[in-house]
Amino acid sequence: MRSIHDLEPQLAANRRYWTGWAGVGGADEPDADVPIYRTDIPHSLLNGVLRIRNQSLDQAVETAKQRLAGSVWRWWVGADSDAGTADGLLALGATQFADLPIMAVDVTKLAPFDNPAELKIQPIAGRAEMTEYVDAYAGPLGIEGDLSRVVDREMGFAYPDVTRLAGIVDGRMVGTCTLSLGTDVAALYCIATDPGFRRRGIATALTLDALRIARLTGRRIATLQSSSEGALVYRRIGFETVGRYQRFAFPA
Template sequence: MDSIDVLLAAHRAYLLGWNIGEAGDLDLVTYRSDVPHPPLNGVLRLVGRDPADALTEARRRLDGVARVWWVGPDSDAGTVDALASLGAAPVITMPIMAVPIDEASAAPAPAQVQIAEAADVDEFVTAYARVSGIPPTGVPAAIARERSFAGDGTLIRLAGRLNDGRIVGTAVAWLSHGVLTLYYVGTHPEYRRQGIGTAMTRAALDLAHERGIRTASLSSTVAGESVYGRLGFRTVGTYRLLSF
């Protein structure tokens, strides 16, 4: 399985694909989409730079937008404590999970759901906004950023549809740095607990495997850790997210 450094680099590449602001240098990597959704604006890495100076600079670059600071294994040790001492507040802990695709469990889609690539960006973003926390007022900006996405990799949007064409499940497959990273895996609330999200994940794994990708990764909530664990994903690291 690929090293965690590769997984983290692929994650940075995806979020930088949303960036319309300053990305900065390797010591302080930031991205700004102007979508009013904290995970789509923030800091990705802090290495070898004074935390107080970095915090001041990050606040300047990201002024006026909802944002988060991702602290993972690619940031300096002690970053969380340093930022907390400067006023940053913990938001959530997210396990970084990965699986060799060849070892992942099967997960067929429910009979009433067909999974395929989504061609209509507006429809797809509107569908994933509903389960990801993007407010309705932020959907137009999210659509604009999706349309102008320019990350270092290949982005594939998967939609799970009912027979009448309605999207009830989504997943974004991000192929970069030789790995698959998953985003926006979700199911509309009224269709949850039917295996749709698991099937969306498995469909993305199959698609990536067909393209020669051998490792899949994602950042889960703690609650979702057991769900992905049943597919074969294992925790290989942790992100601590802070608001600032």
């Protein structure tokens, strides 16, 4: 039986989700030794390298720099990368950009929670709803500029097994949560709440709704990467920190 501490399936789910942003044929396979993905959206989550294994780091860095030139990109280092990758990247001129906790929960053991009475949760479909969805998470996630490019990427996502849940209050979309079911581990992304509607349980409700969907599909484990602020919310739900991602940037 899979445990929340089985890290490789969670990292595989993460690789699949981010390569999906590049669209069909726009990125390496998620299980490649050096999976590179590029969207040309100027945000550090949306372009990068997801791991390295069984490869020369020097050569992989040169290849990444060539393929990602002109974009804002980062290099992910988790337990699926070769030992010594972080130190090797630093030696090659990278700087550490972030250190993210990888959190997981057993979805069969969810804590009880009553959704805010005013909140309606619904899946989104179609470009008009997608445009509103992207607009709702762009600000909290720090995505700026022409959001139509983000909408295009969401609409052209490489994999069909992604559900996007919107939190609606008084007819306004105030929260988002994306659920990826591309592997046997559920993975959550784009969990965001409008600043004016925080501390009302909206992010908790959206996260739990996604986890219930995952449970209905027969999955047992769900994973996400968290900010320090978000980790407090997820711990209350039952998530535990099971690993970490370091993310590195090279000079432009």
